[in-house]
Amino acid sequence: MTAAYLRAAFGDRLDVTLVESTTVGSIGVGEATFSTIRHYFDYLGLDEAEWLPNCDGSYKLGIRFENWSTPGEYFYHPFERLRDADGFSLAEWWLKLGDHRRPFDRECFITSALCEARRSPRFLDGSLFAGDLDGSSGRSTLAEQRAQFPYAYHFDADKVARFLAGYSVDRGVRHVVDDVVHTAQDQRGWITHVVTRDHGDLAADLFVDCTGSRAELIGKVLGEPFISFQDVLPNNRAVAIRVPHECPGRMNPYTTATAMEAGWLWTIPLLHRDGNGYVYSDEFCTPEQAERTLRRYVAPRGDDLEVNHIAMRVGRSRESWVKNCVAIGLSSAFVEPLESTGIFFIQHGIEQLVKHFPDRQWDRALAQSYNTRIARAVDGVKDFLILHYRAAGRDDNQYWKAAKTRKATDTAEECMEGARVHLWDQETIYPHYHGFESYSWNTIWLGMGNRPERFRPALAHMDPAPASAEFAKLRAQARRMVKELPSCHEYLSQPGS
């Protein structure tokens, strides 16, 4: 992703070399994305028809959270902003006017209805259901996002990496398939070159460490400390498996996150298979128990298939840019994959690198500004994830009891205190850019069954008619879209889609 983007940004005014090992594997997971990923592909000038079918890709309209409040209950966290009526979000109006026997998300979003009916976000002619959001955003970046694009992707991450390596090489990136076995530094500690097994020394001005949680350069060579988040986010292991679809022809256009005894389990439907994994805390579950739980969940599909046990390094590098090395990906930061943020962090890191790209003066202020933005984005997601565990309605075993009482960061505590009185807005969630908007915070909070003490007092003095009309319009639009849109499977299995 980084090599391709640097090439797209700087063309041949910058020489880029991509070094990849065939002996050190990649992590082999990371298949669900954010809807902001469209800016990445648009920036590269890639239409989804060019890459999606090559990468086993499918659509993701949001995340379905199952069993987080009580067994059998679920809600969707969609890529859809809440609408407003008379200056207040529909969620605020729902607290006052809504039928509280109906789940909040089904009343306030169109996307929930599309997920329930397994609809594609595109009509068979390729047009988007929310036509005003269609069209390439050109070379836009995260900073220019004005609207919430209604879908993201599920894909085979290894295939995407291969596709992007090919894209990069076609545009002049040098691709070296080899192992880095040694790193040389000058007397200041700056990296002068890396030594590969078969291709000799590779010198450069700037080194981007994309070596995953090994953090070969930023951690091992430069010694930058890693700040663990385990005190507030205790899940530290995962076990993953790739299985055939349960019911070919019935593709869910969403990721499912199902709460389990000691964590939660993901289901990511790709075009030709599902990715499943159990994220858990080893304080409450052994790897063998986790594997049994996962196998039971997907049975009989995974019975003869191998699983991938993964130790998760949850936290962030104190600084992601040190001397002439910038860490991007798992080498920089990772929080558990509950909101699919790993690839978003990569995209954000790359964009910030382009914005802060140095010249030979190496102005320290550029690196400092970069580090601040990366740290804030990661810390904001950390707070948002803490909210998930605090908001969860479950307290049926030690794992979930501990999740509700575990200490949180001061910033998360402050945000959560705010929701006691009224729902969040952009002023009251974590204050720096972290990819999530207030509607996401509110969706998780309300979706898991929480409510402020009462609805906004101001609404008692206002005419509810505009809000009622907006709810009625939303319901009518949802009914029409469900009727007119093809199923996700039908759309993606069309020849040439």
Ligand SMILES: Cc1cc2nc3c(=O)[nH]c(=O)nc-3n(C[C@H](O)[C@H](O)[C@H](O)COP(=O)(O)OP(=O)(O)OC[C@H]3O[C@@H](n4cnc5c(N)ncnc54)[C@H](O)[C@@H]3O)c2cc1C
């Ligand atoms: C359990 C789990 C689930 C996840 N799910 C999601 C998800 O749904 N959505 C999401 O956005 N993110 C997810 N992530 C995060 C996501 O997997 C990563 O952000 C993403 O895969 C990027 O990884 P990476 O490139 O940093 O590291 P890796 O995939 O580990 O790649 C490291 C690369 O460095 C190379 N390398 C290492 N050492 C050397 C060396 N000495 N010489 C040469 N090359 C070397 C390797 O060959 C490899 O290509 C998940 C992570 C985990 C742990």
